[in-house]
Structure formats: structure tokens, C-alpha cells
Amino acid sequence: MLYYFKRVVSDILSNKFLNSITIATIALCILVVGVFALFFENACRIIQSGEQGGKMMVYLGPEFNINMLPQLKFKINALGETEKIIFISKQDALKQLKKDLASRSSFIDSLKDNPLPDALRVIMKKNVNKLETIKDLAVKIKKIPMVEDVEYGERWLGRFLSIFSLFKMTGYAISSLFFMIALFITANTIRLSFYARRQEVEIMRLVGATDKFIITPFYIEGLLQGIAGGIAGLGILFLFFLFLSSGVEKNIPLYMLFNIKFLSIKYSVIIIACSAFLGWLGCYLSLKQFLKY
Amino acid sequence: MSIIKDKNSIIRMFNVSKRFGKHYALKNITIDIQAGEFIFITGASGAGKSTLMKLLYLAERTSEGQILVDGMNLARISSSRVPYLRRKFGVIFQDFKLIPRKTVYENVALVLEAANEKPGIIKEKVLKILETTGMGKKINVLPPSLSGGEQQRVAVARALVGDPAIILADEPTCSLDSDSAQTILDFLLEYHSRGTTVLIATHNLQIISNTVNGRCISLVEGALTGAAKLL
Ligand SMILES: Nc1ncnc2c1ncn2[C@@H]1O[C@H](COP(=O)(O)OP(=O)(O)O)[C@@H](O)[C@H]1O
Ligand SMILES: [Mg+2]
Numbered sequence: 177m178l179y180y181f182k183r184v185v186s187d188i189l190s191n192k193f194l195n196s197i198t199i200a201t202i203a204l205c206i207l208v209v210g211v212f213a214l215f216f217e218n219a220c221r222i223i224q225s226g227e228q229g230g231k232m233m234v235y236l237g238p239e240f241n242i243n244m245l246p247q248l249k250f251k252i253n254a255l256g257e258t259e260k261i262i263f264i265s266k267q268d269a270l271k272q273l274k275k276d277l278a279s280r281s282s283f284i285d286s287l288k289d290n291p292l293p294d295a296l297r298v299i300m301k302k303n304v305n306k307l308e309t310i311k312d313l314a315v316k317i318k319k320i321p322m323v324e325d326v327e328y329g330e331r332w333l334g335r336f337l338s339i340f341s342l343f344k345m346t347g348y349a350i351s352s353l354f355f356m357i358a359l360f361i362t363a364n365t366i367r368l369s370f371y372a373r374r375q376e377v378e379i380m381r382l383v384g385a386t387d388k389f390i391i392t393p394f395y396i397e398g399l400l401q402g403i404a405g406g407i408a409g410l411g412i413l414f415l416f417f418l419f420l421s422s423g424v425e426k427n428i429p430l431y432m433l434f435n436i437k438f439l440s441i442k443y444s445v446i447i448i449a450c451s452a453f454l455g456w457l458g459c460y461l462s463l464k465q466f467l468k469y
Numbered sequence: 470m471s472i473i474k475d476k477n478s479i480i481r482m483f484n485v486s487k488r489f490g491k492h493y494a495l496k497n498i499t500i501d502i503q504a505g506e507f508i509f510i511t512g513a514s515g516a517g518k519s520t521l522m523k524l525l526y527l528a529e530r531t532s533e534g535q536i537l538v539d540g541m542n543l544a545r546i547s548s549s550r551v552p553y554l555r556r557k558f559g560v561i562f563q564d565f566k567l568i569p570r571k572t573v574y575e576n577v578a579l580v581l582e583a584a585n586e587k588p589g590i591i592k593e594k595v596l597k598i599l600e601t602t603g604m605g606k607k608i609n610v611l612p613p614s615l616s617g618g619e620q621q622r623v624a625v626a627r628a629l630v631g632d633p634a635i636i637l638a639d640e641p642t643c644s645l646d647s648d649s650a651q652t653i654l655d656f657l658l659e660y661h662s663r664g665t666t667v668l669i670a671t672h673n674l675q676i677i678s679n680t681v682n683g684r685c686i687s688l689v690e691g692a693l694t695g696a697a698k699l700l
Contacts, residue, residue, distance in 0.1 A: 179582055190570060379566045382528060383627070384556035385583035386549075 183393045191369050198365040202405025205358035206451050210413040212347035232328035234296040240322045256313040257301040266292045362458030395459050402455025406448035479504040479666050485534035494520040495691045507661045509677050510670040512688035518670035522637045526558045559633035561641045565624040567612040574608040577627045602626040617644035638669045
């Protein structure tokens with residue numbers, strides 16, 4: 177193994193130009209992917225923290241009366257991790273509405289009956305902040321007989337999510353495009369460096385070297401290039417990020433609310449692993465055909 | 470047609486021909502070489518000496534006929550076994566085939582590295598063989614800055630370092646002055662005395678007359694003439 181690494185190091189040094197092109201290409205690819213991942217990860221976090229231990233409004237049917245409240249609370253509590261359940265009677269709701277409408281509240285006075293339903297405001301525990309979990313709970317609550325409707329800001333989120341998923345698709349598309357480009361260039365530089373060594377490779381074969389012995393350094397080289405490119409790409413992204421977040425925070429205080437964060441360790445490792453895989457795959461594609469006598 | 474394996478034969482060629490296009494480089498060669506023999510393959514330049522050797526270590530494939538090396542039928546050998554066949558041979562190539570980018574030491578060590586030898590043993594063997602071939606002081610030099618004679622010594626060292634069963638020497642003395650040539654020849658004789666089979670291709674009849682116990686195989690335009698003439 178040590179021997180292979182020595183060979184790889186000498187190969188890389190003797191082919192600095194090609195190697196730096198490959199690494200630069202991979203770095204660029206990773207940079208683009210990284211930008212999307214950064215946006216994606218932050219957007220996810222913002223959506224989730226925006227819901228802050230999600231809440232929902234549960235509207236009750238006319239058959240509800242106040243004596244049923246403890247039983248209802250108990251049922252809802254049994255369904256999920258709720259923090260607090262606040263009862264809002266239709267009278268309270270009407271008062272609130274009057275207050276909200278202020279000057280135009282006269283039309284409410286003209287109403288004979290209170291058209292508003294009794295309602296519960298359900299606030300979930302802090303850790304319950306995934307849209308899916310909230311949705312699940314909403315569906316379950318809706319099945320309780322006296323419950324007429326449940327609302328949990330799904331319209332707003334829904335619209336945001338559709339933009340978000342469009343963005344995600346674009347991210348995937350552009351990332352895979354760049355992945356292909358990087359793969360193409362990596363495969364070709366490895367092919368070139370293999371071609372430049374073809375005499376040497378032939379000699380190795382003649383003195384009894386196996387294909388494995390011959391190509392292993394190329395694979396290690398590919399992997400290292402991938403990892404180096406990945407680290408370089410993320411490094412550049414990080415510099416961008418520092419620059420951007422310091423600049424943004426001064427000029428647009430709104431952004432401070434969101435408090436954008438750099439990619440998590442998990443994401444960074446995944447990205448670097450992908451980029452190592454890219455180097456490996458480039459190698460595989462370009463050397464496959466040389467594995468013949 | 471089948472070839473019966475002779476227990477002591479290390480190389481058997483049966484009706485072997487090699488064509489390049491329409492031109493026959495070798496025609497109907499039948500030879501039987503015993504393990505431990507010392508063989509000269511002679512013939513003018515272009516007679517087919519190098520080609521004959523290339524067929525043995527599968528740098529070229531035979532067009533017709535069959536070759537057995539140490540019981541292996543070369544026509545049937547799978548490509549993954551080819552490296553192992555080649556490790557039976559120590560080849561001194563006519564054009565040396567040194568890797569210009571690698572030092573003398575690395576060139577010689579390559580053979581053992583390819584054979585998965587332990588690093589400690591590699592170092593020991595390589596230094597020893599380079600010392601004996603007189604290249605001990607130039608282990609870190611790149612081949613292009615060596616003279617032809619020095620390159621040949623490195624090529625010899627590389628062929629011998631793995632203690633091969635068979636040594637194929639293609640014009641091993643052509644770049645050397647007669648003293649150095651004799652040194653190399655003495656080397657090959659020493660390996661021969663330890664039981665190694667040695668084949669030397671040469672058009673230099675001088676070195677043959679200096680060597681007592683060799684068998685001579687003569688090629689003329691790819692065909693055998695008066696084969697197995699004992700000197
Ligand atoms: N790769 C090749 N392609 C075409 N012809 C070849 C090739 N190798 C050798 N020959 C021909 O085969 C004949 C024998 O060549 P070679 O074995 O090198 O002779 P020698 O080593 O005895 O000088 C020559 O006529 C040469 O031109
Ligand atoms: Mg020749």
C-alpha cells in the first residue's frame with residue numbers, strides 16, 4: 177500500500193498540470209453543488225424553525241359544549257406531543273374579530289347569531305417541527321367526531337414548498353450536469369495520463385505486473401483528486417459564505433433573523449464522498465478499456 | 470496434434486510459425502529445451518531471434534504451432550495468468566526497456582514490487598544485484614543520463630533480480646566493450662551453474678566461442694538450420 181502511495185505521489189508530481197486541471201474542475205463542480213446544498217439545507221432549517229414547535233387551529237362543530245372540553249383535550253393529548261391546548265370560545269373569537277376589524281365592526285353587530293365556531297389552539301412541543309408530523313397529527317385530530325376542521329398554515333407552507341421543490345429540482349439538474357462535466361474531464365485527464373504512460377505500462381506488463389498492480393495507483397490518484405477537488409470546492413464555498421454572511425448582515429438586517437449557517441458536517445462529508453466517488457468513477461470509465469491484453 | 474510433456478523440458482516449441490502480415494518472421498520451428506540448458510540463438514539481424522523470444526513471454530502470439538513453457542500451453546493460458554508466466558522469465562530486452570522517469574533503483578525494484586515481494590527483501594536484493602552488475606554507485610540516476618553500456622547493465626540487473634527460472638537475453642552484450650561483455654556473460658554462466666535455463670540471442674560469434682558448454686540454435690530467415698549443434 178505504501179508502495180502504491182509513493183507511486184501516486186510521484187505520478188501526481190510529474191503531471192502537475194493535468195492534475196491541477198482535474199482538481200480545479202472537480203472543485204468547480206463541488207462549488208456549484210455546494211451552493212445548492214447550502215441554500216437547501218438553510219431553507220429546510222428555516223421552514224422548520226419558522227414553525228417553531230408547530231401550532232394549529234382546531235375548529236369544533238356546533239354539537240360541542242364546554243363540558244366536553246376536558247375529554248377532548250385528553251383525546252388530543254393522547255394523539256401526539258402537544259405542549260398546550262388553549263380553548264377559544266366562539267364569543268372570545270367574536271370579540272377578537274371585532275377588535276381586529278375595529279371601525280368596521282358595526283357589521284358584526286348586525287349579525288343575529290355568532291357565525292364563528294368554538295376553537296382550540298394546539299401548540300406542539302418544540303421538537304415537533306416537521307411538516308409531515310404536523311400534517312399527520314392534523315389528520316388524526318380531524319377524525320375526532322366533534323372536530324370540523326383543522327388548519328395549520330398549510331397553504332402558505334404549501335406554496336413555499338412548491339417553489340422550494342422547484343428549486344430543488346433545478347439544483348439536482350444543474351448539479352448532475354456539473355457532475356457529468358466533471359466526470360467527463362476527470363475521465364479524460366486520467367485517460368491522457370494513462371496514455372502518456374503507455375510505454376511504461378507496457379514495460380510493467382512485460383516484467384510480470386498484473387493489471388491490478390498497474391491500475392491501482394491510477395485509482396488512488398482519481399480518489400485523491402476527487403477528495404482534493406471536493407475539499408477545495410467546499411473551501412471556496414466557505415470563503416464565499418464568510419464574505420457573504422458578513423456583508424449581508426451589515427446591509428440587510430432581515431437576514432440576521434434567518435441566521436444562515438454553513439453546511440453541516442454530515443452534508444460536507446457526503447459532498448466530499450461524492451467527489452471522491454467522482455474521481456473513482458472517472459478512473460473506472462477511462463481505464464476499463466485498457467484491461468485487455 | 471498433442472505434445473507429450475517431457476519431464477525435463479522447460480520449453481518446447483512444436484511447428485511454431487510467426488507471421489507479420491504475409492511475411493514469415495519464423496517458420497516451422499520445433500525445439501526442445503531442457504531445464505538448466507545454456508542456449509545460444511544465433512542468426513543474422515532479422516533472422517527472427519527476438520521474435521522467437523517474444524513468443525515465449527507472450528509479447529507476441531504464435532500464428533501457428535504450439536509452445537509449452539514449464540508445462541503451460543501458451544495458446545491456452547488465460548490473460549490473468551500471463552503476468553505469472555512472465556515472472557518465470559528474466560528478460561534482457563534488446564532495447565533495454567527501462568522506464569526513463571524512474572531511477573535505476575526503481576527500475577530494478579519494479580520487478581519485485583510487481584511480484585508482491587516484501588519491501589525489506591526488495592531493498593536487499595536490488596542493492597545486491599546492482600552492486601554485482603557494477604551499477605551500485607548510480608542507483609539514483611535516471612536511465613536517460615546513463616551510457617548505453619550502463620543502461621544495459623541495469624537491464625541485466627532487472628532481468629536477474631527476481632531469480633527467474635529462465636533468462637532470455639536478447640543481444641545482452643551488444644552495447645558493451647569486450648571486457649564488460651565478458652563480465653555479463655560470466656554472470657549468466659553463474660546463474661546457469663545454479664540451474665537457471667539461459668537463452669542468449671546474439672550475432673556475436675566471439676562470445677559463443679568463449680563459452681564452452683552451450684548449445685547453439687541457428688536461425689536463417691526464420692528457419693532452423695543444423696539445429697542443436699553442440700559446441
Ligand atoms: N512487430 C513487427 N511487425 C512486422 N514485422 C516484424 C515485427 N517484428 C519483427 N518483424 C520482422 O520479423 C523479422 C525478424 O525480426 P527479429 O526477430 O527482430 O530479428 P532479429 O532479432 O533476429 O534481428 C524481421 O524481418 C522483422 O522485420
Ligand atoms: Mg533482435
